[in-house]
Amino acid sequence: MPMKGRFPIRRTLEYLQKGDIVFKNRVKIMTVNYNTNGELSDGAREFVFFNIPQIQYKNPWVQIMMFKNMTPSPFLKFYLDDGEQVLVDVEGKDHKQISRHVRKILGKSEEVLQAEAEARKEASNPANFGPKKYCLRECICEVDGQVPCPRTKPLPKEMTGKYRAQMAAEQD
Amino acid sequence: MFQVTCGRSVQAARLLSPRCAVLVEAVRGRKSRTDPVAKSKVGRIKVPPPVDPEEMVALNERYSEYQLIMRALRLEFKEEVLRRKYEEEIGSLAAEKAVQEEEEHRILMAWNNQENQRLLQIRVLRIQKEQEEAERKQLEAAVQREQEQQEHIKEKEREILQLQEDAKNFITLENLDQRIEEALDNPKNYNFAIDKQGRVVKQTVQQ
Numbered sequence: 001m002p003m004k005g006r007f008p009i010r011r012t013l014e015y016l017q018k019g020d021i022v023f024k025n026r027v028k029i030m031t032v033n034y035n036t037n038g039e040l041s042d043g044a045r046e047f048v049f050f051n052i053p054q055i056q057y058k059n060p061w062v063q064i065m066m067f068k069n070m071t072p073s074p075f076l077k078f079y080l081d082d083g084e085q086v087l088v089d090v091e092g093k094d095h096k097q098i099s100r101h102v103r104k105i106l107g108k109s110e111e112v113l114q115a116e117a118e119a120r121k122e123a124s125n126p127a128n129f130g131p132k133k134y135c136l137r138e139c140i141c142e143v144d145g146q147v148p149c150p151r152t153k154p155l156p157k158e159m160t161g162k163y164r165a166q167m168a169a170e171q172d
Numbered sequence: 173m174f175q176v177t178c179g180r181s182v183q184a185a186r187l188l189s190p191r192c193a194v195l196v197e198a199v200r201g202r203k204s205r206t207d208p209v210a211k212s213k214v215g216r217i218k219v220p221p222p223v224d225p226e227e228m229v230a231l232n233e234r235y236s237e238y239q240l241i242m243r244a245l246r247l248e249f250k251e252e253v254l255r256r257k258y259e260e261e262i263g264s265l266a267a268e269k270a271v272q273e274e275e276e277h278r279i280l281m282a283w284n285n286q287e288n289q290r291l292l293q294i295r296v297l298r299i300q301k302e303q304e305e306a307e308r309k310q311l312e313a314a315v316q317r318e319q320e321q322q323e324h325i326k327e328k329e330r331e332i333l334q335l336q337e338d339a340k341n342f343i344t345l346e347n348l349d350q351r352i353e354e355a356l357d358n359p360k361n362y363n364f365a366i367d368k369q370g371r372v373v374k375q376t377v378q379q
Contacts, residue, residue: 073295088284089291101287105280 010053019054021099022108023062029079030055033067034090044074046095078106 002008009015023030032052034044048066056064076088076098086106090098108116128135141149147159157163259265343351363376 086281086284087288089288091291091295101284105284 007049010050016054016057019051019058020107021051021055021058021103022113023055023059023106024108026081027059027062027078027106028081029063029065031065031067031077031079032074033071033077034074035069035072040091041074043093043095043098044090047090047098050095051099076102 005011032044032048034048035041036045052064052066056062073089073091075090078086078088080086088098088101088105090101093101124135126136129137129139132138137143139149140146147155359378361375361378364372365374367373
């Protein structure tokens with residue numbers, strides 16, 4: 001049985017990678033207080049159901065805790081590095097609104113994310129050939145359209161060094 | 173034979189370390205020391221290419237100058253890259269960035285507080301309205317209850333009056349004889365049929 005749960009799409013890699021909230025390095029803990037019934041907590045419930053998996057996937061080192069039915073109105077609380085606590089009231093909001101709000105106040109902006117991606121790209125040069133752990137390819141024979149590896153298919157005689165040396169010797 | 177090391181700290185080392193400049197001797201790459209030489213290479217004597225001394229001297233001079241310049245250029249560029257990296261991570265740039273980030277953080281927190289205040293206002297209004305509703309409902313319920321009580325009392329009074337009216341027609345010990353006489357004098361006939369409208373249709377004959 002491949003599908004588990006009510007919305008199994010939440011478990012797909014594609015869905016998780018689509019999440020766009022990457023927290024700044026300062027955010028350490030995220031706490032969500034919401035209620036299991038009541039119209040005002042609707043947005044918070046949907047946020048927890050749909051967006052929290054994406055957030056946790058993108059921020060594996062942030063601790064996320066959920067508390068149910070502890071307060072009459074729902075809210076989010078973020079605990080930063082220097083002890084600062086950020087309170088976000090989400091009563092009556094839509095889950096998309098909440099997501100946008102959180103991204104605006106504590107998420108890394110587009111430019112920062114792009115700069116980080118660039119820096120990561122700089123570190124790995126695709127033109128380098130070497131062990132698979134550090135480089136894309138080990139030999140040019142792995143690339144489509146290039147001469148295949150002689151261990152799988154022997155080279156034509158004209159390309160072997162032995163034959164070429166022979167021809168050179170015959171000429172002289 | 174070929175080693176690639178990774179890591180940001182080693183990137184700097186990679187920038188500064190020299191490429192292979194030394195010519196390596198014939199290394200028994202594929203074969204071990206006990207394997208015999210190949211048949212085609214049995215009598216081979218390797219002869220290096222001939223060297224022209226004047227050409228050699230001139231070339232060496234030129235090469236030394238060229239290599240000096242190239243090495244100097246390379247080191248210059250490496251130094252620039254290292255300095256830029258240092259500046260970015262520790263030097264003035266980092267301090268400026270920190271200040272900027274603090275500023276942005278402050279602005280965002282202020283905006284967040286504004287949002288919270290706005291929601292607070294809405295929530296206060298809502299709670300007020302709910303309280304008023306509850307009070308109104310309570311008053312209405314009280315009024316309703318009062319009305320119902322009044323109705324109840326009226327109903328009871330009506331019943332009492334009805335009973336009083338009926339009491340006039342009761343048969344008591346005094347009336348007993350009189351009523352018996354009346355009943356015997358006026359026989360009532362209950363044998364009749366009625367249609368759907370309630371009008372009497374048939375009746376047996378009184379005997």
